[in-house]
Amino acid sequence: MNIIGIDVSKNELIGVRIDRAGKETENYKFRNNSDSINIFLHDVAQKHRHLVIACESTSYFHRNLALTCISQNIPFHLINPITTKQFVKVTVRDRKTDMSDALIIAKLALHGEGRYMQKEDFSFNKSISRTASKLSEMERSVGRMISRLNTVEDEEMYVVSDELKICRQTLEIGMKKLRKYLHKKTDKTLRKLLTSIPGVGPTTADILIAEIGNIDKFHSGKSLVAFSGIDPRVKQSGATLKRNTKITKQSSPHLRHILYFATVVAQMHYKEFKDHYAKKIAEGKTYTEATLSRARKLAYRIYAVWKRRTLYIIKS
Numbered sequence: 001m002n003i004i005g006i007d008v009s010k011n012e013l014i015g016v017r018i019d020r021a022g023k024e025t026e027n028y029k030f031r032n033n034s035d036s037i038n039i040f041l042h043d044v045a046q047k048h049r050h051l052v053i054a055c056e057s058t059s060y061f062h063r064n065l066a067l068t069c070i071s072q073n074i075p076f077h078l079i080n081p082i083t084t085k086q087f088v089k090v091t092v093r094d095r096k097t098d099m100s101d102a103l104i105i106a107k108l109a110l111h112g113e114g115r116y117m118q119k120e121d122f123s124f125n126k127s128i129s130r131t132a133s134k135l136s137e138m139e140r141s142v143g144r145m146i147s148r149l150n151t152v153e154d155e156e157m158y159v160v161s162d163e164l165k166i167c168r169q170t171l172e173i174g175m176k177k178l179r180k181y182l183h184k185k186t187d188k189t190l191r192k193l194l195t196s197i198p199g200v201g202p203t204t205a206d207i208l209i210a211e212i213g214n215i216d217k218f219h220s221g222k223s224l225v226a227f228s229g230i231d232p233r234v235k236q237s238g239a240t241l242k243r244n245t246k247i248t249k250q251s252s253p254h255l256r257h258i259l260y261f262a263t264v265v266a267q268m269h270y271k272e273f274k275d276h277y278a279k280k281i282a283e284g285k286t287y288t289e290a291t292l293s294r295a296r297k298l299a300y301r302i303y304a305v306w307k308r309r310t311l312y313i314i315k316s
Contacts, residue, residue, distance in 0.1 A: 002048040005106025006055040008062045016102040022110055037068045054109035056081050070119050077114035079105055080250050120213045125185055129210035130254055132178035139171040182206050196311040197301050199266030204258055211255040215307055221300035228255050230295050263295040272315050
């Protein structure tokens, strides 16, 4: 097996190839554009059998590399930046260069870190969903600006406030249009199944479907929880094993947010969720810990309903 770890930036890609023993064998440097990536992948695929490409998740800068790998049937693994940071922290030498980052990425991929990516992971619906979420976040931020301005006594305050209100309205209109487009493009049958689950409304279902993509890539509800990044970290020292500290925060923050939001809604309106929340609070858990505990249960239900293609039956 030959693994190439690639450090991705906006304009340039730095690569390091290692063998199955983890030994560095070759270095690469090429431009981050379609032509350069195509030429590079074609050349290395011709020279080396059983090739795997790996890189960190870097906003949209890794997208071109990933899609080109997938189109050429070269396995592509995406590694969470948190994983690489944790690896760097425990190394003896504190070196930070593009080449050392590429080598770290390659070694992590050799040890099974990262997620195997498929074409549906880069779906247009996911981009639409995330853009709508960003617009919603910006709209709330502008709302907070307006609130702060309203506390200032100044003659020009009202002029600035009015301009910000126009910005806020524009952002809200754009967000609603994108949500409407996503709703139109989402599988209606699957949306109906997911909305049978407490806390999951039509918009939440659309986001879940866009973020999760294909449920068949998960072998269990536990793997979906891990993908969501809401599973608790495990700390072990000697014979002491501590759970339920902080969550791993692996993979998509958008998926974590929507699962948390759906759980909050369910805790407000459904007895089963209210009772579970009250039980966790009585055990000494904080609001966030209690809610995350139920969010994991919610992820299991989403997996079961989606996988079995059956409606969820609310317990009386």
